[in-house]
Amino acid sequence: MALLSVRGLSVAYAGGTALDSLDLALHRGETLALVGESGSGKSQAALAVMGLLPEAARVSGSVRFDGTELIGLPRPALDRIRGARIGMVFQEPMSALDPLFPVGRQIALPLQAHRGLTRAQARARALDLLTLVGIRDAERRLSAYPHELSGGERQRVMIAMALACEPDLLIADEPTTALDVTVQAQILALLADLKARLGLALLFITHDLRLVRRMAERVAVLRAGRLVETGPTERIFARPQSPEARDLLAAEPRGRKAPVPAGAPVVMAARGLSVSYPGRGGLFTRAAPRRALQGIDLALRAGQTLGVVGESGSGKSSLGRALVRLEPAATGLVRFEDRDLTRLDRAGLRPLRRFFQPVFQDPYGSLSPRLSAGEIVAEGLRVHAPGLSARERDARAAEAFAQVRLDPETRHRQPHAFSGGQRQRIAIARAIILRPKVVVLDEPTSALDRTVQRDIVALLRDLQARHGLAYLFISHDLAVVRALADTVLVLRDGREVERGETAAVLARPREAYTRALVAAADLAPEGQS
Incomplete structure (x- = not known):
């Protein structure tokens, strides 16, 4: 039996249909990639599975997780599944993280709620998770607020939160969108390791087909809310049947821009551009400032x-x-045309x-x-x-x-x-x-x-x-x-x-x-x- 079975799932709003009769099945230990253009319904499918669609959404069809029907499930029963057995990495970490709480506390909360850990135990596990997903200086970052982290660091915090309770199913909605390529590789290796070690099922939503080929056994292609093609990853890449799949595979940015015109004027220049932020010390201590940028020169024509x-x-x-x-x-010189x-x-x-x-x-x-x-x-x-x-x-x-x-x-x-x-x-x-x-x-x-x-x-x-x-x-x-x-x-x-x-x-x-x-x-x- 499939761990996740989606049958005839439709999502509609007053302005039209976002998802139309979607059928999917995902088994334990399997990775299914859900791909398509922006607005194709990928995130709507993920939110429907999690029961996180807005009240204005009209939902029909069936979503069964390990035999339990999730559509219409009462909130308390759904909350016992979400976070504990189904984890989700959201597409936009800044809007998903609470700006009022340090990120370490936000990672620890589901561990206390679903695993019964003490506050000290949950904090220690949160530190392990931040280290696991590649956060530098994880001990100090535990007390950081979301706005104090870079976009990539916030995304890694979201992944740590989703993995905290070692769920059976992880829904990863563009999990590496804001990450640099080296951390992308680390996160993909981490997800692959967890899948192998825990029998984790992964619903992997992405627009980056290079990641799909590296991660997924099967691919489902969406277009305008409808499933247009599904099948084994290698077959989809080698012999795509639908025009939509062929368009996605041929969409790598190509070519070069026009060269800079000879004698083009410098419109903006910087010299010795540096940025330092105050360190976060204790009540009687003062930490050294953190240097984010050090002595950069540039000229833009x-x-x-x-x-x-x-x-x-x-x-x-x-x-x-x-x-x-x-x-x-910031310190240093910045000029726009002839003005300082x-x-x-x-x-x-x-x-x-x-x-x-x-x-x-x-x-x-x-x-x-x-x-x-x-x-x-x-x-x-x-x-x-x-x-x-x-x-x-x-x-x-x-x-x-x-x-x-x-x-x-x-x-x-x-x-x-x-x-x-x-x-x-x-x-x-x-x-x-x-x-x-x-x-x-x-x-x-x-x-x-x-x-x-x-x-x-x-x-x-x-x-x-x-x-x-x-x-x-x-x-x-x-x-x-x-x-x-x-x-x-x-x-x-x-x-x-x-x-x-x-x-x-x-x-x-x-x-x-x-x-x-x-x-x-x-x-x-x-x-x-």
Whole structure:
């Protein structure tokens, strides 16, 4: 008997059907990969299994776990299964973690609730789990709050929480989305080890087909809420039957961006850029400051893309925030064209901000739930283009939606009505609507499936070629970096490790650390998917 049996599962909302008659079976010790484009229904299926769909969802069909029907199960009985026998790694750790509690406490709580451990025992186990998932300085990180961790570190905390009670079934919804390639490899090895040791069943939801081939015995392909193909992994990769599966397999970002025009001016430069955060000491002690970034120099020319890569906590996001003057702890010189930004106060910076726009790593956390998606995209125009009428702002928002391959009619919906990948595109639209000169893109494709990644890379290239945009492109995905960046900067522990022309660095890295990143990325040769 299958551990998890899904029959005729459908999920509908007032605006339409999100999942249509899904049939799946998952056995003990097996990994089933659920793949498809953003909005295909992958996360809806996972939330339906966990009983976590919003009240507005209309659910029909059957979900049986180890013989127990979960659809309509009373909350107390469901709570005895969730967390203890079924664990879940959510797609967006910042929205899933409680901002008011240290992460160690959040990992310990299910151990106390489901395993009856004392507070001290649960804390010791939480420390073991943080070490297991690759958190550096795990003892100190136990007392850290979610906002004090990098995106990759928060994702690893979520994985530690899901594994805490050693469940029979783990639902991993994009579990490595925010992780650098070396930690991806570690997490996949960890999941494979747990599956073998505990007989763990794994429902693995992802857009990264390279991970599917490495992890899963079987694959199920979704498109617009419907199951279009399922079968053994090797057969799907070698002989896909459906057009949707063939599109996914052919969607690796390809090609190169246009070269930087000769004599292109420097639009933004930094010298000696550093970021240090105060250490967290005790009542009578003061800890040494933590250096997140140390003495980075860079110059961005019009039409140039500088790719920034490195492990989680290497200083990539700190560099991006410091460059666009969103990091109060930053020191060093930052110039935009002929102006020294470090000499300007908040009021002096305001009229210049339209020219250097950020796209943040966590699209959900950066989108106001109180505004419609169109209002979010057009919001900057109220400050930087006050002469536009409401109708003109809305028209510009519709144009920006179309540029990032979103239906302009959906701009009237709230952010929660969009998938993770769609929210990332809304964040990109919000930046490009102001027609900036520099865009700092912090993991802009991390939540996107490969087909949309390919389209976003093409869009970013086109915008750059037409408007001479300069990009600081932060990513752990070296395939996307190779397709979009002229030069690449490798960071480790806040310091520069290596820098050079992208193709040369990725093909012939000089430093051992860079070689480890490239090896873990398992890049296909250029021109191949």
